[in-house]
Amino acid sequence: MEELIRKLEQLEQVSTRLEPTPTERETYNHQVTAFAAKFIQRLATDTAFEENQHLASDFSISGKEKSMTELLDIYHKDVVHKGLKPASGGHVAYIPGGGIYTAALGDYLADITNEYAGMFYASPGAVTIENSLIDWMKSVFGFPETAVGNLSSGGSIANLIALTAARDKHGIKSEKIKSSVIYLSEQVHHCINKAIRIIGLEDVIIRYVPLDDRSKMRADVLQQLIIQDKDEGLNPFLVIASAGTTDTGAIDPLRLIGEIAEQHGLWYHVDGAYGGFFILVDEKKSDFDGIQMADSLVIDPHKGLFLPYGTGAVLVKDAKSVYHSHHYVANYMQDAYAQNIPVNPADVSPELTKHFRGLRMWLPLQLHGLKPFVACLEEKLVLTEYFRRRLSDIGFELGPEPELSVSYYWYPTQDRDENEFNKELMARIHKDGSVFLSSTTLNGKFVIRMAILSFRTKKATIDRAIDMIIRCLSDMGVDVPQTSIEKQI
Numbered sequence: 356m357e358e359l360i361r362k363l364e365q366l367e368q369v370s371t372r373l374e375p376t377p378t379e380r381e382t383y384n385h386q387v388t389a390f391a392a393k394f395i396q397r398l399a400t401d402t403a404f405e406e407n408q409h410l411a412s413d414f415s416i417s418g419k420e421k422s423m424t425e426l427l428d429i430y431h432k433d434v435v436h437k438g439l440k441p442a443s444g445g446h447v448a449y450i451p452g453g454g455i456y457t458a459a460l461g462d463y464l465a466d467i468t469n470e471y472a473g474m475f476y477a478s479p480g481a482v483t484i485e486n487s488l489i490d491w492m493k494s495v496f497g498f499p500e501t502a503v504g505n506l507s508s509g510g511s512i513a514n515l516i517a518l519t520a521a522r523d524k525h526g527i528k529s530e531k532i533k534s535s536v537i538y539l540s541e542q543v544h545h546c547i548n549k550a551i552r553i554i555g556l557e558d559v560i561i562r563y564v565p566l567d568d569r570s571k572m573r574a575d576v577l578q579q580l581i582i583q584d585k586d587e588g589l590n591p592f593l594v595i596a597s598a599g600t601t602d603t604g605a606i607d608p609l610r611l612i613g614e615i616a617e618q619h620g621l622w623y624h625v626d627g628a629y630g631g632f633f634i635l636v637d638e639k640k641s642d643f644d645g646i647q648m649a650d651s652l653v654i655d656p657h658k659g660l661f662l663p664y665g666t667g668a669v670l671v672k673d674a675k676s677v678y679h680s681h682h683y684v685a686n687y688m689q690d691a692y693a694q695n696i697p698v699n700p701a702d703v704s705p706e707l708t709k710h711f712r713g714l715r716m717w718l719p720l721q722l723h724g725l726k727p728f729v730a731c732l733e734e735k736l737v738l739t740e741y742f743r744r745r746l747s748d749i750g751f752e753l754g755p756e757p758e759l760s761v762s763y764y765w766y767p768t769q770d771r772d773e774n775e776f777n778k779e780l781m782a783r784i785h786k787d788g789s790v791f792l793s794s795t796t797l798n799g800k801f802v803i804r805m806a807i808l809s810f811r812t813k814k815a816t817i818d819r820a821i822d823m824i825i826r827c828l829s830d831m832g833v834d835v836p837q838t839s840i841e842k843q844i
């Protein structure tokens with residue numbers, strides 16, 4: 356016994372290092388918050404993209420202690436300074452991420468208190484916070500109170516949960532797979548294609564519904580395809596629409612598709628991961644009409660609510676279809692089910708133990724109220740318009756008027772191959788890095804893309820982008836007329 360006690364004393368001396376003393380905590384906190392402050396301060400002037408991918412630091416786990424100073428130095432040099440910088444307002448490519456400060460404070464508290472947010476029994480408060488957020492989103496998108504929902508790690512898992520529910524509701528398994536049909540557009544996010552494979556539906560029939568000239572799904576053709584497939588004895592069961600496609604920001608005709616889905620008894624899924632929260636902007640509301648008809652809906656608070664990466668959301672009307680795959684009572688969990696309780700996050704998601712990701716969303720929404728979020732979304736729409744006008748002033752051709760904040764443009768050429776010219780311009784823009792833009796190919800045409808969604812993107816960012824583009828054009832021997840540079844809107 357004595358020996359046992361001596362051994363414990365020895366071990367405790369070492370193991371308690373995992374609980375820093377108040378003084379150590381203070382030092383760490385100071386170092387980390389000072390780092391964060393400097394980082395945020397520099398964002399306004401730093402480049403948004405660093406093309407150099409070479410990492411000089413040693414990231415390997417040696418098992419030895421290192422100082423916070425040394426580690427922050429590595430983090431600064433080879434993490435936050437390499438690749439693209441999603442926290443920068445100058446990230447105007449892909450679909451930008453967020454990273455509002457108060458969300459980080461929510462994460463800090465969630466990690467320190469380490470609430471178990473998977474089961475009501477374990478943390479009624481944490482689960483109620485998450486369910487309150489789900490309830491709020493149900494009201495925003497016109498979903499009934501009886502719908503269930505989940506805060507996932509992102510849109511990909513949220514889509515996976517929704518499509519699993521659709522599969523289970525319609526019992527698409529074994530012999531039914533080969534005759535069942537899913538309708539979607541070529542513009543759906545690729546995580547939908549991944550989800551279809553993951554949930555065992557790789558062999559269903561996928562019908563790509565043609566798009567109109569605004570890249571929206573053609574509801575009239577959808578109707579024809581379904582009728583044709585039914586006539587041939589197939590089993591149409593799911594249609595997937597986008598409320599804001601990744602490529603062009605197009606919103607499919609949500610009401611028309613909803614009516615067709617209803618008429619034919621199909622599950623109606625809407626992916627609003629990028630665009631969904633624009634419904635909060637009054638003048639955009641009507642564009643989302645019909646979203647409330649969806650059986651399941653995905654939205655990404657780490658996009659449209661400017662949260663740091665790691666928060667997506669799914670809403671599903673038919674709770675039973677979600678429980679079919681995700682609700683499982685193991686014997687060792689019996690205490691947790693002893694009472695009649697609200698929805699457990701663990702019953703509507705593949706995750707059991709999960710990060711308490713609700714706090715990073717709940718805290719900012721409560722601290723700031725909704726107004727600044729809505730203003731920020733509206734600001735992105737106005738900035739998109741501002742960017743387009745300035746591009747047009749310096750000679751760019753613009754893609755169609757965007758519905759949201761994704762749009763594209765290209766520089767027309769007379770004597771040079773247009774695609775080659777714009778490719779080179781893109782490469783120069785990436786090398787410059789002041790503002791990060793991306794490209795896409797639409798019907799064989801290489802175009803430069805803007806996607807404005809970062810809460811830190813402001814008018815000054817767009818002015819910086821225009822200056823950069825003029826610089827790059829000038830390096831390519833194109834002189835932008837001085838008058839158009841000076842012309843202010």
Ligand SMILES: *Cc1c(COP(=O)(O)O)cnc(C)c1O
Nearest residue numbers: 509510511544546601626628629
């Ligand atoms: C970003 C996005 C996704 C994928 O979501 P993640 O959060 O990246 O997993 C799905 N659909 C659309 C429309 C998106 O914009």
